[in-house]
Amino acid sequence: GKRYFQTTLSPVSDEKGNCVEIAGISREITPLRKALQEVQQRLEEKTVLIQEIQHRVQNNLQVIISLLNLQAQTVSSQEAKKEFALAISRIHTLADIYTQLQGSMDVAHIRIDRFLESLVARLSDPDLFPTSPKFHLDVREEVLPLDKALPVGLILNELVHTCFEASRPPDSDTTAPSVHIFMRRNNDALEIRISPSRCAEELVTPRGEPQDRFRMELLESLVMHLEGRIEATDEKEIRICLPVFETP
Numbered sequence: 001g002k003r004y005f006q007t008t009l010s011p012v013s014d015e016k017g018n019c020v021e022i023a024g025i026s027r028e029i030t031p032l033r034k035a036l037q038e039v040q041q042r043l044e045e046k047t048v049l050i051q052e053i054q055h056r057v058q059n060n061l062q063v064i065i066s067l068l069n070l071q072a073q074t075v076s077s078q079e080a081k082k083e084f085a086l087a088i089s090r091i092h093t094l095a096d097i098y099t100q101l102q103g104s105m106d107v108a109h110i111r112i113d114r115f116l117e118s119l120v121a122r123l124s125d126p127d128l129f130p131t132s133p134k135f136h137l138d139v140r141e142e143v144l145p146l147d148k149a150l151p152v153g154l155i156l157n158e159l160v161h162t163c164f165e166a167s168r169p170p171d172s173d174t175t176a177p178s179v180h181i182f183m184r185r186n187n188d189a190l191e192i193r194i195s196p197s198r199c200a201e202e203l204v205t206p207r208g209e210p211q212d213r214f215r216m217e218l219l220e221s222l223v224m225h226l227e228g229r230i231e232a233t234d235e236k237e238i239r240i241c242l243p244v245f246e247t248p
Contacts, residue, residue: 004033050107054098061095086161092122093157097149110149112190113139116156116183123164133163139183142190148244151222152190155240158219159194188245189228194238 007026011019065088072084096118100110120135144152163179180195223230228242 003028003030005029047107051101054101054107058095058098061091061098065091065095089123089161090154090157093119093153094150096122097146097153101146109143109145112142112144112149112152112156113183115149115153116160116181119153119156119160123160133179135163136178136180137183138180140185142183142185144190144244148226151225152242152244155219155222155242156192158215158222159192159238159240162215163194185245186241189241189243190245192238192240192242 005026006029007024009022009024012021012023014020068084068088068091072081072088075081075084097110097115100115101107116139117137120137124135159181182191182193182195184191220230223240223242226242226244228240230238230240232238
C-alpha cells in the first residue's frame, strides 16, 4: 500500500558561512498518517450524526408548534389564546437555538447575542403586541456551548416576554416604554441587566396573577439550574448572573 515519509533537510555551512552540503533525515510516518486519517473520518461522521439529530429535534419542535397553533384556533377565550401564544413562543425559543446551528461548522456552540437579537425581532410583531417597547440592546459577541445556551435562551425568552407584557400601557398612556438590555461576560459569568422600565417593575413587584407567579418561578428555576442568581437593584433594575463560562 501507500507509505508516507517525513524528511527534514538542513544546510551544512563551512567556516565562511557558505553552504557546502545538505544533511537530510527521513522517517516513516505511515502509522501516524493512517491514525490521523481515521480520526478525521470519525470526526466527520460524528459531525454528520450530530447535525442529523439536531435537524430531527428541530423538526419535532416545529410539529409541536403546528399542533399548538391548530389547538389555539379552536379556543375562544382570549386568556387561553394568550397562554397558547406563550407556550408556542417558549418552544420557538428552543427551535431558534437549533436554527443557528444549521450550516455552522461548529455544531456544539452558538452565538447567544445573535439569539437575543432574533428573539426581539421575532416578538416585535404588531399583531402580537400593538404597543411594542423600544429595545436598546447593549450586547457583545458571546459564544456558549449548547447545553448552556438552551437554559440561557429560555431565561432571555421569559425576560423579553415580560418586557412585552409590561409594554401594554394604561388607557391614559399611549407611550411605548423604553427597555435597555445589557448582556456581557463578567469573568466566568454571563451578566444580564434590564434597565429601569415597566419591564423591571413587572419582575420586581409581580401583580400576583397566576401566570405572573408561574413566570417568576420558572425564571428562578432556570437561573438556579445554572447556579446563578437574580436580584433587583435600588434603581429597579433586574440583574442576572449566570456562571456559564469555564475559567481558564
